[in-house]
Amino acid sequence: MNEQTPMIEIRGLAKSFGSFHALKGIDLTIERGTVFGFVGPNGAGKSTTMLILSTLLAPSAGYAKVGGFDVTQHPHEVRKRIGYMPDFFGVYDQFKTVEYLHFYGASYGIPKAEREALIPQLLELVNLSDKRDAYVDSLSRGMKQRLCLARCLVHDPELLILDEPASGLDPRARIEMREILKELKAMGKTIIISSHILPELAEMVDEIGVIEHGEMVAVGNVADIQSRLRVKRFLHIRLLDREEEAEQFLRDRPFVNRLIRDERGLQIHFGGQDEEQAELLSALMSQGFRIVSYSEAQTNLEDVFLEITKGGGGDE
Amino acid sequence: MKESGTAARGVNWRVRLINPVLDKEIRLRMRSPRAMWTLFFYLLAIGLMAFAAIYLTQVLSGSGSSYNPEQSKILFYFLSFAQLGLVAFMAPGLTAGVISGEREKQTLNLLLTTQQSSSTIILSKLVSSLSFMVLIVVSTIPIYAMVFLYGGVSPKQMTLIFLFYLFIMLVLGSFGIFFSTILKKTMMSVISTYGVTLFIFVGTAILYFVMVNVLEDQYRYSTVSPSSTPYAWVGHIMAFNPAVALYSILEPSISDDAFLSSRYGGSGSGAPIALWLEFMIIYTVISSIALWLSVRNLRPRLNRKR
Numbered sequence: 121m122n123e124q125t126p127m128i129e130i131r132g133l134a135k136s137f138g139s140f141h142a143l144k145g146i147d148l149t150i151e152r153g154t155v156f157g158f159v160g161p162n163g164a165g166k167s168t169t170m171l172i173l174s175t176l177l178a179p180s181a182g183y184a185k186v187g188g189f190d191v192t193q194h195p196h197e198v199r200k201r202i203g204y205m206p207d208f209f210g211v212y213d214q215f216k217t218v219e220y221l222h223f224y225g226a227s228y229g230i231p232k233a234e235r236e237a238l239i240p241q242l243l244e245l246v247n248l249s250d251k252r253d254a255y256v257d258s259l260s261r262g263m264k265q266r267l268c269l270a271r272c273l274v275h276d277p278e279l280l281i282l283d284e285p286a287s288g289l290d291p292r293a294r295i296e297m298r299e300i301l302k303e304l305k306a307m308g309k310t311i312i313i314s315s316h317i318l319p320e321l322a323e324m325v326d327e328i329g330v331i332e333h334g335e336m337v338a339v340g341n342v343a344d345i346q347s348r349l350r351v352k353r354f355l356h357i358r359l360l361d362r363e364e365e366a367e368q369f370l371r372d373r374p375f376v377n378r379l380i381r382d383e384r385g386l387q388i389h390f391g392g393q394d395e396e397q398a399e400l401l402s403a404l405m406s407q408g409f410r411i412v413s414y415s416e417a418q419t420n421l422e423d424v425f426l427e428i429t430k431g432g433g434g435d436e
Numbered sequence: 437m438k439e440s441g442t443a444a445r446g447v448n449w450r451v452r453l454i455n456p457v458l459d460k461e462i463r464l465r466m467r468s469p470r471a472m473w474t475l476f477f478y479l480l481a482i483g484l485m486a487f488a489a490i491y492l493t494q495v496l497s498g499s500g501s502s503y504n505p506e507q508s509k510i511l512f513y514f515l516s517f518a519q520l521g522l523v524a525f526m527a528p529g530l531t532a533g534v535i536s537g538e539r540e541k542q543t544l545n546l547l548l549t550t551q552q553s554s555s556t557i558i559l560s561k562l563v564s565s566l567s568f569m570v571l572i573v574v575s576t577i578p579i580y581a582m583v584f585l586y587g588g589v590s591p592k593q594m595t596l597i598f599l600f601y602l603f604i605m606l607v608l609g610s611f612g613i614f615f616s617t618i619l620k621k622t623m624m625s626v627i628s629t630y631g632v633t634l635f636i637f638v639g640t641a642i643l644y645f646v647m648v649n650v651l652e653d654q655y656r657y658s659t660v661s662p663s664s665t666p667y668a669w670v671g672h673i674m675a676f677n678p679a680v681a682l683y684s685i686l687e688p689s690i691s692d693d694a695f696l697s698s699r700y701g702g703s704g705s706g707a708p709i710a711l712w713l714e715f716m717i718i719y720t721v722i723s724s725i726a727l728w729l730s731v732r733n734l735r736p737r738l739n740r741k742r
Binding site for chain 1: 455456457459460463464467468541542543545546547548549550551552735736737738
């Protein structure tokens with residue numbers, strides 16, 4: 121398969137478990153070297169898609185290709201090309217870290233001499249060099265996650281399928297994981313990564329795909345998706361008093377798509393541009409509202425995600 | 437246990453024979469304290485049984501210090517059946533969790549995305565469990581050796597018995613792995629494997645005696661001449677029973693007895709083949725099917741035709 125072949129090509133992929141349709145015919149193409157963020161609420165079909173791509177689940181209809189190889193027709197070729205990290209995984213507790221990697225290396229048919237050279241590099245990459253002789257059992261959750269990531273890399277796969285790699289990690293461990301992923305991106309790996317930490321990964325994700333109820337709601341690069349959204353801005357207004365009155369007033373103003381009042385003040389999903397935003401402030405002032413602050417919040421991927429998935433797909 | 441790094445030239449048999457999964461299985465099994473405890477309690481059980489048997493034969497013979505070969509033969513038979521019982525107890529326990537256990541520990545998916553084939557994984561699990569059981573059974577040989585002090589048993593017979601154990605471990609092991617593969621929970625797999633084991637040890641014997649009685653009743657009241665109503669086929673039920681197969685190694689005449697079971701003058705033609713041989717043929721086929729099904733069901737069936 122040549123370099124022009126997309127890393128992942130999914131067409132009409134469906135999966136049903138009895139009467140439950142986990143995937144309802146999704147289409148997706150991911151080019152080589154792309155870092156793809158896969159977003160969606162729990163049970164949307166992310167893990168199902170990843171399991172199919174990892175040859176661990178047979179699709180009910182449609183097809184999925186990895187590096188040009190169909191996952192059902194050439195699973196052996198697909199397995200050579202992927203490194204899969206599930207959302208929940210176990211480790212063989214009685215292995216030492218280095219033995220653990222040797223085992224998986226050998227399972228991928230890597231000769232021992234090569235493994236001897238490779239494993240210290242992998243441990244270095246995931247910052248576990250000082251734990252090489254520690255029993256896996258003794259590692260913290262974050263370390264186990266990193267070890268599992270090293271395991272994914274042991275056969276130098278072109279594609280990494282990471283299902284919520286930072287779930288359950290403390291903030292420090294998440295930052296470490298993010299740094300490692302940045303390095304992997306720099307190494308030219310294609311990465312498909314799901315959910316939670318996506319807002320944190322905003323600067324390294326090239327494309328995102330939003331999946332909900334087994335259907336792709338939106339696919340594209342982050343900027344594209346943001347620009348396609350009805351809500352362009354999030355305004356944050358804090359008043360000294362008369363907050364309820366201001367809320368009533370704002371609800372009737374144009375471009376105010378959604379308004380939430382909480383202890384922090386008023387949060388507005390605003391559909392207008394700079395001019396409209398300035399006009400809104402003038403209108404508030406003219407009504408004599410005493411404004412403490414009036415600011416525009418940065419939209420992030422989480423907002424995008426929430427916006428797309430609320431009520432079935434924003435402006436899609 | 438690790439393979440040699442100089443595998444580049446020629447065939448490295450160690451690498452070929454000990455694949456990564458087998459290496460991992462053996463290594464991790466022997467690292468767990470459970471392995472040592474299993475060995476300890478097994479030897480303790482068989483040792484206690486041996487001493488109890490020696491004591492009983494001494495008391496029952498009433499001759500105090502003198503032994504005759506017949507008594508030591510009884511002791512040997514007793515030990516052989518005790519060992520068979522222990523093997524039947526141990527084999528399901530050691531194998532019924534090998535796949536479902538990995539599934540429950542969430543390590544199976546990681547293993548299944550490697551380049552190891554389903555047959556390699558299944559057979560490696562079987563071989564590693566078998567080798568541990570062989571270790572245990574071999575470690576009971578010194579207890580058996582006591583029998584040789586008194587004579588009456590040939591080393592050939594003992595070798596045959598040990599080969600039979602190996603076979604029964606293989607059979608029960610393959611059942612354990614089969615249930616472990618097709619059932620999600622280890623608990624269910626263990627129950628199913630012990631259920632099947634109980635059936636082939638006790639169920640087949642009950643079935644045999646019920647069938648013999650039913651057929652004998654029919655035979656007794658039938659008006660047809662005795663020679664034309666052979667019902668020797670019930671003897672084949674006994675060929676499913678490991679204890680009877682073992683007994684047929686110790687006492688070859690039992691094979692014929694199983695097929696000449698009428699108390700009312702029925703004229704069976706004797707055993708077509710020795711019961712233990714028939715047993716081995718039957719269970720070789722069943723075990724092979726169990727292992728084949730395990731290999732097929734380990735991974736999802738991806739190769740559907742479009």
